[in-house]
Amino acid sequence: MDLYAMIYSSIKEFKGNIRKDPTTNQNVSSAMAAELTIVSTVLIATIMLRHLNIMLTVLIVLGLGLFLITGMPLINKLKREQNDSLNKMMFYMILTLGILVTSIYWGFKP
Amino acid sequence: MNDLIPLMVIVPIIVAILLNLFSKQNTTVKILSFLVAIVLPIIPILSNYGLHYFGGHAPLIDNGNLLNSLPSYISDGALSTFHIGITYSFESLQRILLFFLFVVGFLCILTTLGERKRIPGSYMFLMFMGLAAVTAMLLSDDIFHMYIFFEIAIVAQVGIVLASTDDLKYEVAMKYLLLGSVGGPILLIGIGFLLGLVGSVNITDIVYAVKNGLINTSSPVFLFSFGLIFFGWLYSVGLPPFHTIKSSIYSKAVPSGSALLQALSVVIFISLGITIFRIYSSLPLLEVFLIFFSLSGMILSLTMAIMENDFKRMIGFLAVGELGYIGLGFGIGTKLSLTAALFQGLNEIIITAILFIGFGVILYLTKISDITKLGGLIENNPKIAIIVLLGGFAMAGVPPLNGFQSKLMLIQSALNDNLPELAIIMILISIITFMTFMKAFHSIYLKPKPKNLIVEDVRVPRSSIFAMAVLIVICIVLGIMPTLVTNGFSGFVGGLI
Numbered sequence: 332m333d334l335y336a337m338i339y340s341s342i343k344e345f346k347g348n349i350r351k352d353p354t355t356n357q358n359v360s361s362a363m364a365a366e367l368t369i370v371s372t373v374l375i376a377t378i379m380l381r382h383l384n385i386m387l388t389v390l391i392v393l394g395l396g397l398f399l400i401t402g403m404p405l406i407n408k409l410k411r412e413q414n415d416s417l418n419k420m421m422f423y424m425i426l427t428l429g430i431l432v433t434s435i436y437w438g439f440k441p
Numbered sequence: 442m443n444d445l446i447p448l449m450v451i452v453p454i455i456v457a458i459l460l461n462l463f464s465k466q467n468t469t470v471k472i473l474s475f476l477v478a479i480v481l482p483i484i485p486i487l488s489n490y491g492l493h494y495f496g497g498h499a500p501l502i503d504n505g506n507l508l509n510s511l512p513s514y515i516s517d518g519a520l521s522t523f524h525i526g527i528t529y530s531f532e533s534l535q536r537i538l539l540f541f542l543f544v545v546g547f548l549c550i551l552t553t554l555g556e557r558k559r560i561p562g563s564y565m566f567l568m569f570m571g572l573a574a575v576t577a578m579l580l581s582d583d584i585f586h587m588y589i590f591f592e593i594a595i596v597a598q599v600g601i602v603l604a605s606t607d608d609l610k611y612e613v614a615m616k617y618l619l620l621g622s623v624g625g626p627i628l629l630i631g632i633g634f635l636l637g638l639v640g641s642v643n644i645t646d647i648v649y650a651v652k653n654g655l656i657n658t659s660s661p662v663f664l665f666s667f668g669l670i671f672f673g674w675l676y677s678v679g680l681p682p683f684h685t686i687k688s689s690i691y692s693k694a695v696p697s698g699s700a701l702l703q704a705l706s707v708v709i710f711i712s713l714g715i716t717i718f719r720i721y722s723s724l725p726l727l728e729v730f731l732i733f734f735s736l737s738g739m740i741l742s743l744t745m746a747i748m749e750n751d752f753k754r755m756i757g758f759l760a761v762g763e764l765g766y767i768g769l770g771f772g773i774g775t776k777l778s779l780t781a782a783l784f785q786g787l788n789e790i791i792i793t794a795i796l797f798i799g800f801g802v803i804l805y806l807t808k809i810s811d812i813t814k815l816g817g818l819i820e821n822n823p824k825i826a827i828i829v830l831l832g833g834f835a836m837a838g839v840p841p842l843n844g845f846q847s848k849l850m851l852i853q854s855a856l857n858d859n860l861p862e863l864a865i866i867m868i869l870i871s872i873i874t875f876m877t878f879m880k881a882f883h884s885i886y887l888k889p890k891p892k893n894l895i896v897e898d899v900r901v902p903r904s905s906i907f908a909m910a911v912l913i914v915i916c917i918v919l920g921i922m923p924t925l926v927t928n929g930f931s932g933f934v935g936g937l938i
Contacts, residue, residue: 357880357884361747361748364873365744365745365748368740368743368744368869368873372869372870375862375866375869376862378862379860406744410745413741413745415616415689420620423681424624427681427682431668431730432668435665
């Protein structure tokens with residue numbers, strides 16, 4: 332199945348759960364653009380880890396690349412997580428605070 | 442005239458209270474709002490640079506007679522330099538940002554006056570109160586004072602959302618307040634930790650204590666205060682995980698209100714961002730956190746924007762995503778990047794106002810915000826379509842508009858700082874911004890008009906057209922002559938680093 336067909340079926344399934352309007356070419360093009368943006372920007376951003384360690388960066392980029400490409404399509408999963416549900420917002424808020432405080436604690440521990 | 446400095450906060454507060462008092466007298470509300478909104482941008486132009494000490498409480502070191510009469514452990518120590526009362530600082534950054542904030546505020550108020558026959562004084566109260574609150578945040582050198590006005594700004598923002606006619610306004614406002622009930626107090630606890638460490642909430646005093654080794658910057662209390670204040674900042678500006686609720690807030694307000702909301706958010710972003718940068722710039726993790734959250738905000742918001750079919754929500758996501766550029770400028774942390782970040786912040790205020798007001802006209806004429814149900818509207822309003830198109834170009838960074846100049850400066854600063862990855866991502870995000878905007882523009886203006894689309898036979902308010910025209914002229918002027926503002930920003934940043 333090529334990327335277009337894969338994203339098309341994914342959007343159709345996703346939209347089917349919430350509304351009944353047809354899945355258009357514009358929907359799929361937008362989703363493909365978003366999908367490629369996510370994958371490319373995350374991988375490019377990961378390369379910044381080279382300031383820490385080059386070998387580690389190579390391993391992470393390869394691993395993450397494999398994970399992102401095998402996990403396609405990602406965008407609908409992301410959209411589901413970023414809806415207006417208060418529960419999800421609270422969950423991610425607490426998660427962020429936890430990560431922030433933990434990384435500060437471990438990041439500065441002598 | 443340093444006495445004019447506090448007037449930038451006091452005048453809108455007094456007017457807000459008066460407007461609330463005369464809430465039911467429509468003509469009085471309209472005249473008073475218009476007159477004060479047009480006068481406000483003049484105050485930062487007339488004010489001199491300098492400090493204003495509330496109650497005349499200057500630091501002891503500035504009062505020789507009093508200082509000599511005090512014991513030597515006070516007069517010779519750091520205490521003599523500490524600020525006793527609340528201090529307002531007015532520099533080139535404040536002058537430029539406040540001038541443009543008040544101009545955008547005036548245009549939003551003018552648009553509201555033009556679009557509505559009856560204006561409740563309470564709505565105008567919220568607009569002026571929001572302006573006063575963020576002005577105080579930008580001027581204040583006192584982090585607790587900043588927090589108080591931050592909470593006032595949040596309440597004003599929620600009030601502006603509640604004034605709309607959207608069915609989901611109460612739900613969204615309640616969610617925003619609920620999240621704020623966590624974000625706000627966490628920010629306050631962080632400030633409390635700083636107060637406990639330094640014994641002062643004045644930002645200059647805290648920076649003095651940090652730079653002169655009066656406090657241990659690797660102590661858990663200092664680090665924890667950083668984590669908490671940083672988290673509070675994420676909430677206040679709408680970076681992840683708060684980008685969803687922030688875009689939702691924008692999409693539920695009336696368009697002119699959304700334009701003001703975004704302007705308020707940008708000023709809060711810059712005020713708190715500068716404060717965090719000044720206090721915690723010695724921490725190596727600051728740069729990492731700033732870049733990580735800004736990038737996340739840009740990527741998540743832009744990918745959500747392009748998937749949207751509701752243009753109000755789409756612009757909401759675009760506006761939040763663009764804030765990431767400012768964060769990246771702070772994260773790179775060089776003189777050029779900080780100047781570019783401040784310039785980007787200013788551009789953001791102007792450009793999103795054009796888009797919110799421009800697309801607001803569509804909502805005014807059709808009552809529809811779903812782009813799949815719109816089309817062919819260029820026939821009705823070609824002039825407005827062109828202005829909106831230029832606004833979209835400015836947001837995407839198309840030359841010679843102002844967005845291009847600030848984004849180019851940011852990309853240059855990333856390259857100079859050996860971060861080409863950031864430069865590439867910024868370019869990619871600009872392309873996606875352009876694509877998202879063109880998707881909305883094509884669907885609304887260019888594709889064939891749907892048969893069942895009803896466009897109301899009413900004239901577009903002249904105030905909306907005037908507001909957009911003024912804003913687009915500012916975009917063009919700042920695009921051709923960016924040094925009009927960048928010199929001022931650069932001067933301010935020079936004193937910051």
